[in-house]
Amino acid sequence: MAKRKHRKNQNLLTSPGTLTYVGPDIDLNTIVTRIQYNKEFYREEQLTGKKDIEDFLSFSHPGTVNWFDVNGIHNAAIIAHLGKTFKIHPLVLEDILNTIQKPKMEWLGENSLFIVLKALSYRVPESGPRKKAPGIESGMEVEHICFVVQPGVLLSFQEEISEDAFVEVERRLKTSVGKTRSNGLDYLLFSLIDxxxxxxxxxxxxxxxxxxxIEDEIMKGSANYKLGxxxxxxxxxxxxxxxxxxxxxMLLDLMRDESxxxxxxxxxxxxxxxDHAIQVIETIEIYRDLMASLxxxxxxxxxxxxxxxxKTLTVFSAIFMPLTFLVGVYGMNFDNMPELHLANGYYIVWAVMIVTAIGLYAYFKWKKWT
Structure with missing residues (x-):
């Protein structure tokens, strides 16, 4: 997944249910994959682009789970056609096309629901002296994921097609590994969310x-990190x-549902x-507290x-203050200064200044001020 800033919400001030894609520009084609399966049967078909998908959607094998995976929601025409075929409400389609829609779950009817989630990935930003650009470095990458569940049918919508978030579930279905092929639509939804x-x-x-x-760098006093x-x-x-x-x-609502x-x-x-979701949330809170401490x-x-x-500057200032006083006194233009006529007066003044500086430094050391 490529990290990009989303453009502004373009469906503002439009009629509710207007199908406008809100998200980054994507040049790749939308891919619709239909997977039908049960314990003994598996079939996978794929459609790319804006071809007629009536025949593609019409084939049905009795007693199977139907999963339609739409990879790339930037093609509003295909999303609209799927919505018409499966009688999905325009407001639901609008949320599917809006990549800045917050996570939520809505019951659309008996055994029918709509779920919005965010898939996350992370790349570690460059840090330290090799960092190319200063400032705040963020590595979080967010992908918009939606599910529409109807009796016997599950539709999943992914924001982009550079990386299939559900490739592992598809592999399990192909190889008939685990419980995915033996269970129904509810277990498929669990597998995708899992x-x-x-x-x-x-x-x-x-x-x-x-x-x-970062914690190690801070505790070592290293300069290889920045506040950013x-x-x-x-x-x-x-x-x-x-x-x-x-x-x-969302998961609590699913488990409490009596339908x-x-x-x-x-x-x-x-x-x-x-339990896993709670563990993730608690870990995030722990990291946030640790982050505040750092x-x-x-x-x-x-x-x-x-x-x-x-403190260092103050110590040096304290040492040089009496020396400055001495040179200031003997720098005055008076003739009646007995020390000026001593043969070794110059050396005596230097000796006094050196002894004074050493004495002050030793005193500060004794007091542990340096």
């Missing part, structure tokens, strides 16, 4: 590594928290997924270094 949550843990691992690296590194990491944690926190309530969408044999998997340590370290500099 993949997204697993990536949250991968992101947390990289954030932990970066956090430990800390605030970049804080920004990443804030983005992740905003993406993950709503998942807790029977989540079958009893699949419910333990959702409970386990809920900022305080950083500022304290900077203050300590400044105090050390000021």
């Amino acid at each position: 993949i997204i949550v697993d990536h949250y843990f991968l992101v947390l691992e990289k954030l932990e590594e970066r956090l430990e690296s 590194d800390l605030y970049g990491l804080k920004q990443d944690l804030t983005v992740m928290r905003r993406c993950v926190l709503p998942l807790r309530e 029977g969408f989540v079958k009893p044999e699949v419910e333990p998997y959702f409970r386990d997924l809920y 900022v305080d340590v950083h500022l304290s370290s900077m203050s300590y270094k400044m105090n050390q500099v000021m």
